[in-house]
Amino acid sequence: MKLQDTLPKAMARRRIWAAPVLWGEKCGRSADAWVYTSGVWNVKTGVLASMLVRLSVALGMIGGALLAQQADLVVHRGKIVTVDKGFRIVEAMAVRGGRILAVGSRAEVERLAGPRTERVDLAGKTVLPGLIDSHVHAGAAAMYEWERPVPDMETVADVLKYIRGRAAAAKPGEWITLSQVFITRLKDQRFPTRAELDAAAPRNPVSFATGPDASVNSMALKLSGIDRNFRITDGQPGRIERDVKGEPTGILRSCSRLIKITTSGRRPTPEDKRRQIKALFADYNSAGITSISERDLNDDWVTVYRGMKDELTCRVYITYSLDAQAPMDKITARIQAAARDPLRRYDSMLWLRGVKVYADGGMLTGSAYMLQPWGVSQVYSITDPSYRGMRFIEPDKLYQILKTAIQHDLQPTAHSVGDGAVTEMVDAYERVNRELPVRAARPSISHSNFMTADAIRRIKEMGVVLDLQPVWLWLDGATLRKQFGDARLTYFQPYRSLFDAGVMAGGGSDHMQKIGSLRSINPYNPWLGMWTTLTRQSRWTDQPMHPEQRITRQEAVKLYTINNAYLTFTEQEKGSLEKGKLADFIVLDRDVLTCPVEQVKDIQVEQTYLGGKRVYQRR
Numbered sequence: 001m002k003l004q005d006t007l008p009k010a011m012a013r014r015r016i017w018a019a020p021v022l023w024g025e026k027c028g029r030s031a032d033a034w035v036y037t038s039g040v041w042n043v044k045t046g047v048l049a050s051m052l053v054r055l056s057v058a059l060g061m062i063g064g065a066l067l068a069q070q071a072d073l074v075v076h077r078g079k080i081v082t083v084d085k086g087f088r089i090v091e092a093m094a095v096r097g098g099r100i101l102a103v104g105s106r107a108e109v110e111r112l113a114g115p116r117t118e119r120v121d122l123a124g125k126t127v128l129p130g131l132i133d134s135h136v137h138a139g140a141a142a143m144y145e146w147e148r149p150v151p152d153m154e155t156v157a158d159v160l161k162y163i164r165g166r167a168a169a170a171k172p173g174e175w176i177t178l179s180q181v182f183i184t185r186l187k188d189q190r191f192p193t194r195a196e197l198d199a200a201a202p203r204n205p206v207s208f209a210t211g212p213d214a215s216v217n218s219m220a221l222k223l224s225g226i227d228r229n230f231r232i233t234d235g236q237p238g239r240i241e242r243d244v245k246g247e248p249t250g251i252l253r254s255c256s257r258l259i260k261i262t263t264s265g266r267r268p269t270p271e272d273k274r275r276q277i278k279a280l281f282a283d284y285n286s287a288g289i290t291s292i293s294e295r296d297l298n299d300d301w302v303t304v305y306r307g308m309k310d311e312l313t314c315r316v317y318i319t320y321s322l323d324a325q326a327p328m329d330k331i332t333a334r335i336q337a338a339a340r341d342p343l344r345r346y347d348s349m350l351w352l353r354g355v356k357v358y359a360d361g362g363m364l365t366g367s368a369y370m371l372q373p374w375g376v377s378q379v380y381s382i383t384d385p386s387y388r389g390m391r392f393i394e395p396d397k398l399y400q401i402l403k404t405a406i407q408h409d410l411q412p413t414a415h416s417v418g419d420g421a422v423t424e425m426v427d428a429y430e431r432v433n434r435e436l437p438v439r440a441a442r443p444s445i446s447h448s449n450f451m452t453a454d455a456i457r458r459i460k461e462m463g464v465v466l467d468l469q470p471v472w473l474w475l476d477g478a479t480l481r482k483q484f485g486d487a488r489l490t491y492f493q494p495y496r497s498l499f500d501a502g503v504m505a506g507g508g509s510d511h512m513q514k515i516g517s518l519r520s521i522n523p524y525n526p527w528l529g530m531w532t533t534l535t536r537q538s539r540w541t542d543q544p545m546h547p548e549q550r551i552t553r554q555e556a557v558k559l560y561t562i563n564n565a566y567l568t569f570t571e572q573e574k575g576s577l578e579k580g581k582l583a584d585f586i587v588l589d590r591d592v593l594t595c596p597v598e599q600v601k602d603i604q605v606e607q608t609y610l611g612g613k614r615v616y617q618r619r
């Protein structure tokens with residue numbers, strides 16, 4: 001565009017040049033209107049003066065607008081999957097000031113480029129919005145190996161070898177702890193026994209914790225005061241498994257609080273935590289992740305994040321931790337504290353917006369709360385045929401917690417794995433909904449692994465949102481099938497039913513340990529997650545689980561983009577590549593929409609941009 005084309009018509013006719021007015025030099029065809037006084041050029045007449053002022057303002061605005069429109073970055077010659085309403089695919093995108101200036105054809109976008117614009121030729125590569133993981137415990141995960149690496153363990157023998165190694169280096173009586181090595185993911189599919197742990201570490205107390213449950217050795221039981229006469233009297237959930245003679249077997253369910261672990265190790269400093277988080281976020285970026293939801297964050301970690309906001313390379317949505325076992329007045333006080341926190345105000349990098357409790361145990365450990373009994377099981381060490389799992393919150397208290405959160409404009413969620421827990425959450429939301437509409441709060445259910453057709457219908461009706469973990473189907477499907485049979489898995493992670501019903505569901509990992517998208521527990525590789533929703537294939541079997549629940553490529557992408565943005569109240573800000581949104585995007589080595597389905601899990605991210613800045617480049 002020529003500058004003169006933008007001049008007001010009267011100005012253009014008079015051919016008054018813009019440059020001298022803007023730059024204060026004597027030049028132009030209307031010089032007769034100017035006088036030179038005290039080294040400053042002034043205009044002769046009031047008419048001209050006022051015209052000049054208007055001209056200056058007009059040109060200032062035009063100049064400013066032109067500069068503002070000039071892109072910092074243009075990516076072009078790509079297959080840019082916008083994930084907008086029409087799932088439009090375009091070839092170019094312009095970015096300025098961290099946001100998307102335009103998406104469209106190369107010609108449309110090229111108009112916004114100027115001399116200072118950086119251009120990236122995508123050479124036909126596919127671009128997606130930056131991915132969002134709606135369920136991580138990044139703080140805890142980042143610290144898991146900060147002192148020493150923990151090897152991958154596939155068998156009970158691996159576990160015992162690791163414990164023997166630790167025992168050899170530990171002083172007698174020093175605790176040896178190992179957590180979240182899920183037994184259902186060990187080839188043996190069982191806990192290490194009390195006797196095995198005794199043999200591996202005869203002079204040390206040992207705690208092998210998996211989810212809410214643990215297996216401990218004799219010294220650990222003794223130091224914790226748990227013997228045949230011990231009863232749980234603190235009013236909190238828990239179950240101590242016993243043998244036929246009434247002796248504790250060492251299996252403690254949902255009562256790891258009773259294990260009196262003392263640590264002599266070094267405590268991480270805030271600097272250690274910052275360093276570890278930065279390393280983890282760099283790895284998230286390499287997998288294509290640019291936003292996460294911290295799904296149960298304590299005060300300590302809120303403080304860490306608060307202090308490093310400007311260094312983050314992932315946007316963090318915080319779900320603040322609540323202890324549902326505390327008295328209701330304490331829970332209310334904590335909800336009020338969250339509502340008052342300065343981080344409650346929207347900031348695209350760090351936003352505290354929700355609260356979380358735990359409604360039941362886990363499916364990996366045999367303690368998810370089910371509508372029907374689990375069934376006797378060696379794998380899960382279940383001997384009681386009527387056992388349905390662990391429910392942690394009475395319905396009335398659950399209702400009160402959810403309602404209080406919504407009253408304080410915080411999004412509530414609860415860890416709810418079994419269909420019993422999911423149903424209780426739906427019941428509780430319905431009860432709240434009768435008094436105050438819950439839809440605007442985007443009430444959430446976390447995990448929601450086992451569902452029913454009725455729960456799905458009611459979830460849709462109220463506008464409840466779900467964060468699910470596709471990779472669990474891959475990792476744990478075969479074990480679950482052995483335990484429950486096919487019929488009880490009809491609504492296990494029922495993605496097709498959820499999309500068909502119009503339920504808003506997002507994909508997450510529940511990442512809680514280690515850095516590395518595939519070696520972590522749980523693996524946070526979103527491509528493995530998408531592939532699982534496309535194939536419903538579990539490892540250790542060649543039979544897909546309820547293939548009628550498969551979804552399309554576009555839907556799989558939505559799980560990790562726009563749907564997760566909706567889950568976190570940011571669908572106007574991210575989750576798709578549209579004008580005005582944050583310029584978070586990733587460049588892929590192959591096309592997620594058209595590559596052979598087997599390859600979806602192998603997709604590599606070549607570049608990751610956060611707010612228009614490259615935060616990852618594949619080497």
Ligand SMILES: [Zn+2]
Pocket residue numbers: 135136137295510
């Ligand atoms: Zn979690």
